Amino acid sequence: MGGGPSGQRLRFSLLLRLLHREYAVGIEAALAEAGFGDIRSGDAKVFPFVPPEGIAVRDLAVRAGVRKQTMAQSVDQLERAGYLERRPNPRDGRSRLIVLTERGRAVQPLAAGAGDRIEERWAELTSPEDFETMHTLLHRLLHRIGEADPDAADRLTSIDESRLD
Secondary structure, rough: EEEEEOOOOOOOOHHHHHHHHHHHHHHHHHHHHHHOOOOHHHHHHHHHHHOOEOOOHHHHHHHHHHHHHHHHHHHHHHHHHOEEEEEEEEOOEEEEEEEEEEEHHHHHHHOOOOOOHHHHHHHHHHHHHHHHHHHHHHHHHHHHHHHHHHHHHHOOOOOOHHHHH
């Protein structure tokens, strides 16, 4: 597990992608167990980023770090399944806001709780101290990337940091 097929050190991006995939599988399993098995793994990324007042699809895509077309497809699927609805934007009559339905709001605490359990398990698999150190270092790296690159700063601050921890 320490290296690739040729014994080379695995790239950091691959390690993060593999961890993210394991996290997503865990969230998907927890949601399915709770009766939300119709949420596709790629669509679950929507829920943490929808504020109570609603959000435009393009802003939702920025927050989730996906293309607008990808987000529009996820929103369409989740709207058909009854998790989201579109409402007129009171500040711009030409656009619509995405808001969570009652069913959609029920997903957020379940997913957050599942995420907590996944992180607790990972802390047990490493150690609570190592896991906290990893968390601190990743947070510091994101902060420094944002300081060094204004475009990255826009991407990194497009989400509510209180929901990141």
